Amino acid sequence: MRVDQRPLAERALVWLVFAAVLIFAAARFAEKWSAPPRIEAPIRQSSAGARDYDAAIAHIDRLIAGLRPLADQQPDDWLMRERIAHQLIARARLSGDFRDYVQAQQQLSAGLASATPGSGPHLSQAALALSTHRLALTERMLEAIDRYAVPPEAEVREGLTGLRGDIAFYRGRYRAAVAAYAALPQPDQRMAIFLAKTGQPEQALGLLNRIERSGLLTGQMLAQIALLRGTIELQRGSWDAAEAAFGEADRRFPRWWLVAAHRAQMQALRGRTRQAIRAFEAVARRNDDPALRDAIASLYRAAGDYAGTELWAGRAAQGWAERLKLLPEAALGHAVEHELAFGTPARALELARRDFALRPHGATAIALGWALIANNRPAEALKIIDAVNGSSWQSAEQHLVAARAHALLGDSGAAEAEQDEALALNPHALDATATLLWYGH
16 A cells, blocks of 8 residues: 655645635535526616507507598508508507408508509518418519619518518428528517427527517517517416416506407416406407407306307307408418307318418418318328428427327327327316417417
């Protein structure tokens, strides 16, 4: 055995230094892992913009009233018609009123007709067409801009890039969509939606946090971000976080009917049926969105009130019929849901096929899957959903469709496996109240 021949004092000094190093390292380790979490910058709300929904609608109404006489005096001025269309679109996005979209389209159509070649409201028309799910028209407008003699400015080019990403997303070309979104100078809510729909909710929520802290934002903009955050939390079954986000949206931009509908829906999901009915009916008195009527009908059915169910389902059917006449592409998706819940399987399948043909992405594929199952075609439904499962799209609902299809085909093992997949994405996926989900899915 080798014996350390160094003097005792020297050996003691070595051990003291070694111990000090250990203590220092331990302290740094503890500091690293016990450091307080990074404090995020506060959200700064701008004093600009309307204070609440009613004030926003009133402001838009005044602008439209002031612009219309000017447009009448200059019937060939497409810029003036575009300004009116912008306000109508802004009002439609707040109110959900399809009649505003139709009026905006009339203004843009007149503007395009009067514009000289190589000019016109092509970008505005592209944005409106995308909002109303008319992808082919969106593409034609982008192609028209590409033919301009003078290349568009940087801001317009960014808008074109975003729209091309949206087209790719709704056509199920997810790689092209994310490439376009990533090319934007500043990622926006579209990237957050993409991340949430492709199984990356944490990244989506992180992006929303950065967006809302990127500068002074109006209350309406902050409410939109909070509403999207709540929707993402809802999709992954984080009900408390979703409810908190919807409450934040209401605080930032009070009296917005869409936020109120999401909050009423949380009451329904938690089994507070009577409270949810009262809340939804209060919203419906302020807004005639047919999806509100569907939600109320489903709640009356859950309460065993079949007279109430028939009353509100009939009102919803009338609303969807009107919207399908006004803007069929924009109404198809929600009309499918209505038919599946209260209409006929054959009609649901007809509408779902049309919607999927126009926008073959995850959401329309899932709706088509449910419609096929309702028409006792589980093998066809499974073929559609297998394609979704093989793509980047990730949601609990696609696995529920697959589970139902497998069960109908007699494969209980595969059905249970798909249910497990759904529960892994959303622990509330199989809750009895899941059928009451009409907003934010």
